[in-house]
Amino acid sequence: MNLDDYRGVWVFIEQNDGKIEDVSLELLGAGRKLADKLEVPLGGFLLGNQIRPLANQVISYGADEVYVIDHPVLKDYRTESYMSGVMLLAQKYMPEIILYGATPNGKDLASAVATDLVTGLTADTTMLDVDVDNRLLEASRPAFGGNIMATILCKKHRPQMATVRPKVMKALEPDAGRQGKIIEEKIALNEAEMRTKVLQIVNDVTKKAKLADAHVIVCGGKGLGDLQNFQLIHELAETIGASVGGTRDVVEAGWLPHEQQVGQTGETVTPKIYFAIGVSGAIQHVVGMKNSEFIIAINKDPNAPIFDVATYGIVGDAMEIIPKLIEQFKKLKAEKGGELSYA
Template identity: 80%
Template sequence: MLEGHKGVWVFIEQNEGAIAGVSLELLGAGRKLANKLEAPLAGVLLGSNVKNLAKEVIYYGADEVYVIDHPVLENYRTESYMKVVNELSKKYKPEIFLYGATPNGKDLASAVATDLSTGLTADTTMLDVDVENRLLEASRPAFGGNIMATILCKKHRPQMATVRPKVMKALERDESRQGKIIEESIELKEEDMRTKVLKIVKDTSKVSNLADAHIVVCGGKGMGDAKGFELIHELAQVLGASVGGTRDVIEAGWLPHELQIGQTGETVTPKIYFAIGVSGAIQHVVGMKNSEVIIAINKNPDAPIFDVATYGIVGDAHEILPILIEQFKNALSTKGGEVSYAGKI
């Protein structure tokens, strides 16, 4: 069952002619795994009129790109995409197959894993390989975020994992990279599909997009209550930042679920991240640890959040925030009301 499998594959998710950011991030992570295993890295690109994206996959780290360009693949459907990925996997036998932990990526990965009778680690936050045994080491928080579990798939191939957006880093785009584009032809008929896409409705929610924010102000249960949490909103308004919260804050009803940061919420990588009244549980840290600068405020000097913070302030947030808000207001009034970050605080 393990013989003949070689290579690291990345499912390249695309929408309206643009490759999803998580797929580029996975090419970066996959490149590291492939180098350690001395194996090729391949992207799997499905869709309609997507051939022009194949070179981009190579520019971001792939050695090969498997392209299936077909009208039936214009919109994502489990049935059509699973059929194609299954046939490719059985033909070329990849050793490792990575997917973004997006709605489509998670749906496809679980369907493929079931059909191929292999294992799948969901919502992975760290990837590595045991080179000697050629085992993918897929790690994720477990038991409510209290521990990190590393999951192995010893007896089946391909070894599969979905990886959350923003936890890996994409390589720099390099147009000098050369690679092989392999165009595959798989029989697909629209009349054989059991589902049809009638209409795609885009999310028109006005909730701030945390994943793209340059500055995030995150509050934790340490803010005491909903009234105390108003200081978080005030600081964010002054800085033009997005507001986020820990799971405790969401469960308390102080913020909507869309603004939760952590393992069961959003993963963010802003230039500046304020963690205020946040203890620093693993479940939360995995969702923000890749921020460029982390500023933590907590009255407990032993709070785990200080282990990942760039700057830490020990004290009561209810006393510190009004001072910071006033100082930022004064500073911004002299700079035309714009926040900039040049590597120093």
């Protein structure tokens, strides 16, 4: 294998029921930067049934080329059928980098493709860059319990592949007038030969809001001391109409359920406003919230790492500061007729 034969940055465009997943659009933004540095085209590859119209959307979000395989057998995701499509494309066009969203389907597909292509795969990446001189993807993620950031290289095999968590990267603003190339490929698939069948797809109809979709989050850490003190986090969140989040230590202590954990082993969030209260700012937490629009940190330790990523910081005792915030927000709500706007 000659590594110089591989060129181009690709993004797996994951779609469900004809709607592109947000993480794929985010990866097009990250992929655009990598492709520009390497001076190669950015490609998106799209598999499904009756999905060709989505190709123009992929171009509007930064792709130069979109590779489309449209087939009835690809209507629903299955490892076997989707892997056949990706293998066809990867072996024919030989991209040097392929990025996937770290979704259940994206992680499943990436690991299967990496096995068949005999190449490396970095999982749950939180930062991406390239060594231009050596054309190496630098995929970074927390390691050793989040105590360090490890940058992983795939020096001897191609394509270089990584899965990236949703909400970590930022999508470009779409440009409806952007021009690109759509390449359609045919594949021979037979439903009768598929080893798995999709019998039913059950949609999640729960009305519980997902933390990742919240516009305002109040996150508490173990610096609050105990569960009784943590109730002030709930009170502040209720006052301002926010969702409640917590660090891993808080979840492990039983103060919050796992679905409210923010960080590498929890949710990645990008709210307009993120309150980090009693949160030290360990790497594994920061990677899950660093792209928030405004980060307001409250901590009595002036050297806490959370202040390095905070937009605004308050050094002091949270048990004295939170009640004052609640009081002021209640006054503001009364002045605004009971509603707070975060537009």
